[in-house]
Amino acid sequence: MTPSVASLQRHPLKSHGREALAAVTLTRGQGIAWDRHWAVAHEAARIVEGEWAPCQNFSRGSKAPALMAIEARLDEARAELTLSHPARPDLTFRPDAAEDLGRFLDWVRPLCPADRAQPVRIHSVPGRGMTDTDYPSVSIISLASNRALGEHLGVDLSPLRWRANIWLEGLAPWQERGWVGRRLRIGTAVLEIVEPKVRCLATTANPRTGQRDADTLRALRALHGDQDFGLYARVLEGGTVELGDGAELVP
Incomplete structure (x- = not known):
């Protein structure tokens, strides 16, 4: 075969x-266009703006397993993302829009263990996905x-x-x-x-x-x-x- x-x-x-x-x-x-285009930085992250950063700076499934059940749909033309999870209502937001950050954080925090560093912002670098x-x-x-x-x-x-x-x-x-x-x-x-x-x-x-x-x-x-x-x-x-x-x- x-x-x-x-x-x-x-x-x-x-x-x-x-x-x-x-x-x-x-x-x-x-990498693949739009793959890991954005990443969710947590409160203990040490990131240089405009640069790639390793995975320990971001919220991820190894620390918050509930994140593994999220599905995503991207509208490339609008840079707009819809997230779905069995325990949360669907959320549509623009990761690059500062005015949408609060809605995203309110949506995702219930999926993050309280004893782990909490998500605080979204990080991205033009032309460079946040691969591991x-x-x-x-x-x-x-x-x-x-x-x-x-x-x-x-x-x-x-x-x-x-x-x-x-x-x-x-x-x-x-x-x-x-x-x-x-x-x-x-x-x-x-x-x-x-x-x-x-x-x-x-x-x-x-x-x-x-x-x-x-x-x-x-x-x-x-x-x-x-x-x-x-x-x-x-x-x-x-x-x-x-x-x-x-x-x-x-x-």
Whole structure:
């Protein structure tokens, strides 16, 4: 079976919802447009305005598992975001608009544990998503590996736990773990596989309920001796990636 793209996902507001796409246009040296375009800085954040900042400065699912159940819809033309959560009414707001910040904070604070640093503002950098890597990256997972991990745990794991951009079907379980340093053509784009993605507590939360219900990290350590699941990649050659496009390693 030839590996192919089974899903394309972006996360406009880092750790606060995902959105399925039919196609993406990748640009050399950049991540997916609007992916992690904004991030929610908490009260203990140390951020330099205009610069990328690491994930510990932001509210995220590892500290607030309820955030994992958020869905997002982005109106690109208006830079307007709609967030949905099973425990909250839908919220439509503009992350760049100072007058909308209060409404967003009122909406999200009930999803944040009281004993954790609280969200206070939204951070963004023009042209640079707040990826977990200090370089613009695209994240990739294998659905076969997701199923294998679920079988080890004895549960049906949703791939949404991994917050990846590109889901591939048609690989052997764990085949992608040998791809670091290789180049991968997906659609008309070419990506360099840079490193594995080390996982955190966010993946233990169910993306439907926002409650921790599966010890994914313990399972990964038992199977592989690490907490790696999925890959980070750089875009070497821009192009279009659509659902159903093939994926192959290239010289």
